[in-house]
Amino acid sequence: MPRLAHHVFFTLKDNSPSAVDNLLAECKEYLDNHDGLVDFSVGRRDPELNRPVNASFDVSLHVVFQDRATHDVYQTAPRHLEFIERNKESWASVMVCDSNLDD
Template sequence: MASQRLAHNVFFGLKDKSPAKVAELVAACHKYLNVQPGIAFFAAGPLCAELTREVNDRDWDVGLHLVFETKAAHDAYQDDATHNKFIDEQKSNWSKVRVFDSYV
């Protein structure tokens, strides 16, 4: 599995769910979390409010989606200074953070 790509999906619940705070977190994701080496895919955005089927999990406000070339790239990202700066600047508005990692 070490040579497989690793998908890292993070779903943030916010204390302040205002459009401005959602946009702030999305912008911070783009500023700090798209710069580390080894990222094959990056996306961040708000919950799609139009999708309300019973199977849609709607208990979050901003989704972050990364695919790393390797697990080692993911592991380096976790300790990267810009990743830590993102956490320090944004965590005060997080009510809940859920992380889903899988090989892809």
């Protein structure tokens, strides 16, 4: 089975440095160390990379699961759901991009 990449791009209502820092910390606390997770990274948009093809967002989350099944379990995991509940009011928009990875 192919690994599954799950990329999430958050645009915040308040994109102050402290609000971005808060979401980064929340991602690290609630979204890392799930079963089946083989890679985790989260970061802020680089403002110097301001090109027409670079989408506007504040925080990007990139996780890779060992397969689709572990991704599906993650979607309903209590820590993932708690993250959403704790943070959803701060989001102006969220874009999710999932893909199967070729080895």
